[in-house]
Amino acid sequence: DQQVKQNSPSLSVQEGRISILNCDYTNSMFDYFLWYKKYPAEGPTFLISISSIKDKNEDGRFTVFLNKSAKHLSLHIVPSQPGDSAVYFCAASSFAGGTSYGKLTFGQGTILTVHP
């Protein structure tokens, strides 16, 4: 049962344009969401996060939107740069069972390629 899904395995964008990466989740208990960027053979790098009490969070070129009713979040990168080419993972967590937010559930990732 995949609770976090990234339905697009890959996305190709021209430099300077907007990249939109999408993520859907099924577990309504999730209340904290994160996006990570990953290069091969390296650990994921944290990009941006959002709590379920918000519907938007911005950090520089990165904006995350959360639609709780649709159980959908998206990451917008504007403008896209060739250095943004990597695998992007969305992740979700919840205070399940009153323990902690220490467990992240990841999507399968989307390969973003930004062409010069």
Next chain:
Amino acid sequence: KAGVTQTPRYLIKTRGQQVTLSCSPISGHRSVSWYQQTPGQGLQFLFEYFSETQRNKGNFPGRFSGRQFSNSRSEMNVSTLELGDSALYLCASSLSGLPYEQYFGPGTRLTVT
């Protein structure tokens, strides 16, 4: 501030052996989580430790275990290695396991032959 460090970076083991991987969190971070990444299953949560106690556990067999020391450094152990244990093992640290972002180390690439 130094990032999360993991040792060793690469490891080759034989089926049936056991292995211990080490993780040093960012200074001041008290929560350490471990993940396994494979091409087929993606990134999967193994367990989380906080103040030397396991707080969360994923769906992995008992061959996978871990511990955390008083300085927040953590180790994970895999006994009786199987070919399917070949993976990138990642640890991540966060301040306390509250909804703070987790910061990942570079990972340990384990190959089981």
